[in-house]
Amino acid sequence: MRKWILPSAIVAMALASAGAAHAFMDEGTVRVGHIGILTGPGVDYGTQVLNGLKVAQDEINQAGGVTVAGKKVKFDLAPYVYDSARNVAQAIALTRKLALSDKVLAVFGPVSSNEAVSVFGVLQRKLGDSVDTGLQLPIMNTSAMRDGLGEMSPWAFRNATVEQFLLAESLPKVIAARGPIKTASVVYLGSEDYGPAMLKSVYGPLLEKQGIQVVSADGVHEGDRDYSALIGKLMRLNPDMLILLARYDVGAKTMIEAKRQGFTPKLVWASGMISQELIKTGRAAVEGMMMVSSYDATVPRAAEVAKKFKVAAGVEMNEFGANSYEALYLLKAAIESSDLRNTAESVEEDRRKLQAALRQIKGFPGLIGNIDMHPSVNDTIKQGLVVTIRNGQFDVWKP
Amino acid sequence: MSFLLQQILNGAMYGCTYALVGIGFNLVFGVMNMINLAYGEVIMAGAFIALALVVFLDTPLLLAGLAAAAACAVIGMIVEWTCLRPIRGAHYMAPLLTTIGASIILLEIFIKIFSTEEWLFPTAFEFSQIKVAGLTVRVPYLIILGVSLTLMIALHFWITRTQNGRAVRAMAENVDAARLMGINVDALTSLTFALACALGAIAGVLIAISSSIVSTTLGSEMLLKGFVVIVLGGLGSIPGAALGGVLLGIVEGVTVAYLPSLYRDFFSFGLLMIMLMARPTGLMGKRIAERA
Amino acid sequence: MDYALTLLSTTGINIILALSMYAVMSTGQLSLAQGAMFGIGAYAAAWCTTVAGLPLWFALPVGSAIAALVGAALGAVLLRLKHFYFAIATLAFGELVRVFFLNFEWTVETSSGPIGPRGQLGFQKIYYLAEHGWTVAQFTGLVWAILAGLFAIFALLDVSRMGSAFKMVRDDEVVAAAVGLNTTAIKVTAFSLGSAVAALGGGLYAHFATFLLPGYFGFARSFEALIYVAIGGIDTFLGAIVGAAFLTLIPESARIVQDYRMIVFGLLLILVVLFRPRGVIDRGTLRWLRQLFRSRHAPDLARL
Numbered sequence: 001m002r003k004w005i006l007p008s009a010i011v012a013m014a015l016a017s018a019g020a021a022h023a024f025m026d027e028g029t030v031r032v033g034h035i036g037i038l039t040g041p042g043v044d045y046g047t048q049v050l051n052g053l054k055v056a057q058d059e060i061n062q063a064g065g066v067t068v069a070g071k072k073v074k075f076d077l078a079p080y081v082y083d084s085a086r087n088v089a090q091a092i093a094l095t096r097k098l099a100l101s102d103k104v105l106a107v108f109g110p111v112s113s114n115e116a117v118s119v120f121g122v123l124q125r126k127l128g129d130s131v132d133t134g135l136q137l138p139i140m141n142t143s144a145m146r147d148g149l150g151e152m153s154p155w156a157f158r159n160a161t162v163e164q165f166l167l168a169e170s171l172p173k174v175i176a177a178r179g180p181i182k183t184a185s186v187v188y189l190g191s192e193d194y195g196p197a198m199l200k201s202v203y204g205p206l207l208e209k210q211g212i213q214v215v216s217a218d219g220v221h222e223g224d225r226d227y228s229a230l231i232g233k234l235m236r237l238n239p240d241m242l243i244l245l246a247r248y249d250v251g252a253k254t255m256i257e258a259k260r261q262g263f264t265p266k267l268v269w270a271s272g273m274i275s276q277e278l279i280k281t282g283r284a285a286v287e288g289m290m291m292v293s294s295y296d297a298t299v300p301r302a303a304e305v306a307k308k309f310k311v312a313a314g315v316e317m318n319e320f321g322a323n324s325y326e327a328l329y330l331l332k333a334a335i336e337s338s339d340l341r342n343t344a345e346s347v348e349e350d351r352r353k354l355q356a357a358l359r360q361i362k363g364f365p366g367l368i369g370n371i372d373m374h375p376s377v378n379d380t381i382k383q384g385l386v387v388t389i390r391n392g393q394f395d396v397w398k399p
Numbered sequence: 400m401s402f403l404l405q406q407i408l409n410g411a412m413y414g415c416t417y418a419l420v421g422i423g424f425n426l427v428f429g430v431m432n433m434i435n436l437a438y439g440e441v442i443m444a445g446a447f448i449a450l451a452l453v454v455f456l457d458t459p460l461l462l463a464g465l466a467a468a469a470a471c472a473v474i475g476m477i478v479e480w481t482c483l484r485p486i487r488g489a490h491y492m493a494p495l496l497t498t499i500g501a502s503i504i505l506l507e508i509f510i511k512i513f514s515t516e517e518w519l520f521p522t523a524f525e526f527s528q529i530k531v532a533g534l535t536v537r538v539p540y541l542i543i544l545g546v547s548l549t550l551m552i553a554l555h556f557w558i559t560r561t562q563n564g565r566a567v568r569a570m571a572e573n574v575d576a577a578r579l580m581g582i583n584v585d586a587l588t589s590l591t592f593a594l595a596c597a598l599g600a601i602a603g604v605l606i607a608i609s610s611s612i613v614s615t616t617l618g619s620e621m622l623l624k625g626f627v628v629i630v631l632g633g634l635g636s637i638p639g640a641a642l643g644g645v646l647l648g649i650v651e652g653v654t655v656a657y658l659p660s661l662y663r664d665f666f667s668f669g670l671l672m673i674m675l676m677a678r679p680t681g682l683m684g685k686r687i688a689e690r691a
Numbered sequence: 692m693d694y695a696l697t698l699l700s701t702t703g704i705n706i707i708l709a710l711s712m713y714a715v716m717s718t719g720q721l722s723l724a725q726g727a728m729f730g731i732g733a734y735a736a737a738w739c740t741t742v743a744g745l746p747l748w749f750a751l752p753v754g755s756a757i758a759a760l761v762g763a764a765l766g767a768v769l770l771r772l773k774h775f776y777f778a779i780a781t782l783a784f785g786e787l788v789r790v791f792f793l794n795f796e797w798t799v800e801t802s803s804g805p806i807g808p809r810g811q812l813g814f815q816k817i818y819y820l821a822e823h824g825w826t827v828a829q830f831t832g833l834v835w836a837i838l839a840g841l842f843a844i845f846a847l848l849d850v851s852r853m854g855s856a857f858k859m860v861r862d863d864e865v866v867a868a869a870v871g872l873n874t875t876a877i878k879v880t881a882f883s884l885g886s887a888v889a890a891l892g893g894g895l896y897a898h899f900a901t902f903l904l905p906g907y908f909g910f911a912r913s914f915e916a917l918i919y920v921a922i923g924g925i926d927t928f929l930g931a932i933v934g935a936a937f938l939t940l941i942p943e944s945a946r947i948v949q950d951y952r953m954i955v956f957g958l959l960l961i962l963v964v965l966f967r968p969r970g971v972i973d974r975g976t977l978r979w980l981r982q983l984f985r986s987r988h989a990p991d992l993a994r995l
């Protein structure tokens with residue numbers, strides 16, 4: 001019985017891909033896909049990304065759709081949403097499926113940084129390079145925070161909160177306001193590469209420029225419950241600034257212990273933990289924490305979208321959902337500014353045109369400000385704002 | 400110097416939770432030579448059952464803890480009955496695999512209910528602490544110490560003074576002889592399992608109240624710690640597990656206090672390997688023939 | 692088509708991982724270091740093709756050789772420990788290897804930035820395949836060619852004297868020692884072989900995924916290998932193949948149960964062990980298969 005699983009799976013898949021050979025315009029849709037995390041760890045991020053896309057799709061379709069080859073067509077993500085379950089090999093396989101069997105124009109995702117690095121790694125690295133056997137498919141990521149993702153391939157784009165761009169302006173202002181700050185300690189999640197990557201390429205140079213010495217860097221473990229020794233050590237070192245680069249639970253646990261032992265540095269700055277969960281679990285201990293965000297829920301347009309999002313997803317929208325919402329609109333703009341034919345035969349050509357159009361994004365109206373594609377890498381430059389936790393809420397900070 | 404002492408004190412007190420985990424492990428392994436890899440998830444289950452009772456039904460902590468222990472005792476008996484009893488006598492890997500299966504199922508069920516997010520376990524004494532001889536003793540740790548000591552003493556009493564306890568020791572020596580003497584091996588096995596899981600549940604609750612925040616990842620982390628503890632302390636030795644747990648807590652605390660956190664695993668596992676090579680029976684384990 | 696081929700590649704790599712676990716288990720030992728050996732092979736082979744600029748056909752064996760040496764050394768030290776202790780020791784070793792890679796940096800500067808392993812940042816830009824024009828089909832072919840080679844090696848091992856010695860040690864070490872076999876040397880050989888095979892799989896994985904993180908090679912990976920063999924069958928290398936293939940492809944064909952995938956998997960594990968403790972392909976199935984092949988010949992008097 002088991003002997004037949006593999007051959008029949010292959011036959012089934014071959015049949016499925018054979019059925020995709022009719023013109024897309026006849027369907028009245030533009031094909032876009034999504035590699036998401038629908039089950040397993042990371043599903044809370046996956047939910048944000050998926051629903052950000054869904055809310056945008058509903059809005060766009062209700063307003064008539066996307067204009068392609070002179071006609072209005074709709075977005076229909078549903079048949080092309082796949083679950084990688086945060087498995088790298090799956091993500092790679094699914095990307096190839098979307099590119100070659102499903103023949104989508106573009107893909108959103110993957111959700112986690114690890115998957116993103118591998119998936120971007122199998123894309124073509126130089127346009128027009130005939131030796132390079134990488135995939136030629138525009139992929140837009142809206143949730144991976146690891147730096148350098150926008151430089152990996154001309155086909156890989158990112159509309160995410162890329163802190164390396166936002167921090168250069170915001171952080172010095174905050175430091176000046178809270179200063180003088182001479183020393184900093186860093187706490188990050190040791191089992192992920194996000195923290196070390198941020199430290200090495202973003203925070204390290206920034207702090208050095210500000211003349212701040214990093215006196216300690218600790219990678220805590222995923223399941224760590226007891227932070228007493230860590231905070232004990234930090235109290236001895238007594239840095240002026242504490243930098244947290246991790247998920248919200250590490251932040252909450254660190255701050256609770258800090259409150260318990262009376263560790264109160266002049267500035268607590270965080271990355272990667274803008275979510276209601278931080279406030280829910282940290283409560284009074286996280287008051288005064290500061291971070292940079294590209295999403296401000298109080299801006300009218302953002303608030304409207306957030307309401308629809310809450311209905312669709314059942315949870316509050318955060319910047320991942322916001323970035324994904326913007327991303328579909330970005331794609332729409334790129335589609336409409338290129339001369340696509342949207343047929344099964346023109347897929348490769350259409351993708352190339354789309355890639356070029358995405359590179360040209362300038363002055364695009366995002367949720368809280370204008371968005372430009374960076375001149376040399378494929379990351380969008382967005383408006384950033386500094387937020388602080390005040391009275392159990394994220395509040396915009398002004399110096 | 401007082402900084403070092405403080406870290407040692409904290410580590411030792413927190414290490415009592417590891418001790419409880421190790422004791423529960425050893426009860427099952429030492430007595431029945433069976434490994435229960437679902438134990439980690441049982442600990443997690445205990446923490447979350449108590450959490451749910453406290454957060455959603457406003458149950459007082461003590462009651463919630465006891466209820467969690469009872470519930471996990473039942474879970475333990477189910478696991479024993481379905482995953483271990485049917486394969487007694489099969490090759491040594493069989494119980495490893497079935498209990499891994501059980502742990503996967505248990506974890507999934509709790510993830511479905513509680514998702515993978517972090518939950519707050521509110522307690523009144525979260526920030527309470529007292530000063531003793533210039534050192535700070537935090538109340539949650541005090542509770543851990545108190546509860547653990549009580550349980551360990553009670554367990555010791557049970558094993559050495561009660562009839563059931565003595566029967567269990569007889570089983571550990573020689574199962575067949577015990578059976579011949581009229582001891583109901585099946586019933587006692589279930590009982591020991593239930594007891595071990597109840598202990599695990601309480602360990603889970605203690606961990607939850609001292610760290611304020613729990614998630615469903617607690618299980619796998621505790622399983623790994625459990626391994627280290629029983630190897631350090633000695634397979635089958637209950638006082639050994641107690642010692643091993645406290646020792647591990649101290650090693651972890653002191654390592655993090657003086658070195659970057661990344662080295663903590665290096666020391667825990669390094670210690671483990673050295674122990675295995677130099678003295679595989681652990682600090683207090685029974686001598687076991689190594690050459691098969 | 693490339694989708695199916697990608698799945699085949701992944702399956703192939705998982706089978707190699709499973710075979711490495713089988714190699715160790717064929718002498719009755721349980722190792723939880725296969726993930727670490729897989730990782731050593733991955734990092735070593737990737738380093739060869741990126742930092743050292745060596746070709747793939749050279750990089751893969753180098754990775755295997757390194758792992759084989761590590762395995763031999765480790766085995767010599769640890770194999771006097773009994774089953775459970777040995778397993779825990781390999782688990783600890785695996786974690787130490789992970790900590791090692793979290794701190795291991797060896798990069799060279801290139802026009803596109805540093806290339807090589809970078810500790811906690813992982814090992815990025817393993818672009819050998821794309822740079823040398825390898826298609827998905829060609830890579831899949833390579834994986835399965837290597838598998839065919841391993842298949843031959845394990846089949847030969849099975850019928851050789853060494854193989855019989857392995858089986859004797861697995862079935863009863865005391866008896867094996869009594870008839871004069873050097874049980875420790877045999878166990879170390881098997882462990883070294885298992886390490887080399889795991890490293891081969893790791894090297895292939897590195898080039899498939901283009902990106903490595905130390906966390907990919909912890910005990911979760913070792914457990915994966917264990918489960919492939921445990922479900923497929925622990926008494927024969929065919930078990931490793933069947934187990935890995937089945938468990939890699941099943942999630943693909945059962946999309947409907949995606950949401951309850953883990954519960955199904957856990958139940959499967961329990962049920963297989965309860966009803967077929969030695970795996971799907973156990974001695975009974977082997978016997979049946981053998982008789983299937985012998986039914987053409989004269990009645991076989993030698994009962995297995």
